[in-house]
Amino acid sequence: MINKKLTILIILYEENYEIIKKCLEKVRNFKIIIIDNANDKDLKIKIEQNYKIYKYFLNKKNVGFSKAANQGILQCDTEYLLLLGADCIITSEDINELIIAKEKYKDCFLIGPTFVDSNGNYTYNGGPFYEDGAKNEPLINDGDVCTNAILTSTILFRVEDIKNIGMFDEQFFLYFLDDDLCRRVKKLKKSVIQVFKSKPIHQSGQLKIKNPLKKIFFRNYYYDYEELYYFYKNNIHNKRYLELKKKVPKFLIKMIINFIIIRPKKFAYYFAKTLAFYKFQKLIK
Numbered sequence: 001m002i003n004k005k006l007t008i009l010i011i012l013y014e015e016n017y018e019i020i021k022k023c024l025e026k027v028r029n030f031k032i033i034i035i036d037n038a039n040d041k042d043l044k045i046k047i048e049q050n051y052k053i054y055k056y057f058l059n060k061k062n063v064g065f066s067k068a069a070n071q072g073i074l075q076c077d078t079e080y081l082l083l084l085g086a087d088c089i090i091t092s093e094d095i096n097e098l099i100i101a102k103e104k105y106k107d108c109f110l111i112g113p114t115f116v117d118s119n120g121n122y123t124y125n126g127g128p129f130y131e132d133g134a135k136n137e138p139l140i141n142d143g144d145v146c147t148n149a150i151l152t153s154t155i156l157f158r159v160e161d162i163k164n165i166g167m168f169d170e171q172f173f174l175y176f177l178d179d180d181l182c183r184r185v186k187k188l189k190k191s192v193i194q195v196f197k198s199k200p201i202h203q204s205g206q207l208k209i210k211n212p213l214k215k216i217f218f219r220n221y222y223y224d225y226e227e228l229y230y231f232y233k234n235n236i237h238n239k240r241y242l243e244l245k246k247k248v249p250k251f252l253i254k255m256i257i258n259f260i261i262i263r264p265k266k267f268a269y270y271f272a273k274t275l276a277f278y279k280f281q282k283l284i285k
Helices: 017-025 041-050 065-073 092-104 159-164 177-187 212-233 239-260 264-284
Strands: 003-012 030-036 055-058 080-084 108-112 145-147 154-158 191-194
Touching: 003 017, 003 065, 003 092, 017 041, 030 041, 030 065, 041 055, 065 080, 065 159, 080 092, 080 159, 092 108, 092 154, 108 177, 154 159, 177 191, 177 212, 212 239, 212 264, 239 264
Parallel strands: 003 030, 003 080, 030 055, 108 191
Antiparallel strands: 080 154, 108 154, 145 191
16 A cells, blocks of 8 residues: 655666665555656666656756755655665665654654664764764664754655755755755754664665766766855855865866876866866856
C-alpha cells in the first residue's frame, strides 16, 4: 500500500543503475519523483520497467541540484517530502522514525537520519556550519540531537514550509546548499534535528562524473564559486575571496602554460578556479 503522507524525491546525474536499484527496492511503498539531470533515457526505461515511479523528469541539461530539487518540490502533492540521495538505502521503518520525530518536535523544520556505512560505522551527516570548522566527523549520540547543519542527501520537511521560505537558492549548483538552507531555517528560530533511530546506509557520496577532465572542472569551478557566494550572501568574512584574488594572476599564467604544453588536467584545474573567481566578481559588481 502506497503511503499517502510522504513523497520521495530522488535527483540523478550519471548514476549507476545497480546503486539506484538498492535505493528503490526499499521505498516501493512511497510515491517517488525522479529528476534526472543527465537526460538518460535508457536509465529511465530500465527504472520504469522495474519500479512504479509517480513522476519522472528528464532535464535536457544539468540544471544543478538546487534547481532540480525545486522542480521536484513543485510537483509534490503530499504533506511531507523526503529528499533522498540515490546512493542512500533507507527502509520504511527509518522513514517512519523521521516522520514520528518531525511530528514530535513542533519547532523542527528540517529533519535527517544518522548515516551509517555498509559496515555499520557512523558517517557524517551534520554538525557545525562550514565556516565554524566542520570536520566531516559524524555526530554520535544515544538520542535525537539538534544541530546547525545537516546534509540534504537525506532530509525530510513539510512541503508547505519549504515553499514558504523560497525553497533552495538556485545559485548553489551542488555545494553549500545544505548550510545555506539550514542557516535560513535558523534565522526563523526553527530547529534542525538528526534522528538517532533512523539509520540508513550511505553507500558512496562521490561526485559521479565519468569524464575525468569534466570532473576536475566541475568540482573546482562550482566549489570555489559557491563557497565565495555562500560567504558573500551570509555576510561572513571575505578571507577566502582575498586569498583567491591574490592567486588568480598565478592561475592565469599556469592555465596558459598548461594549455601550451598540453597538460589537460592541470589546464582544467586552473581554468575552473580562474573562471569561478571572475564569475563571482561579476556577481558582486
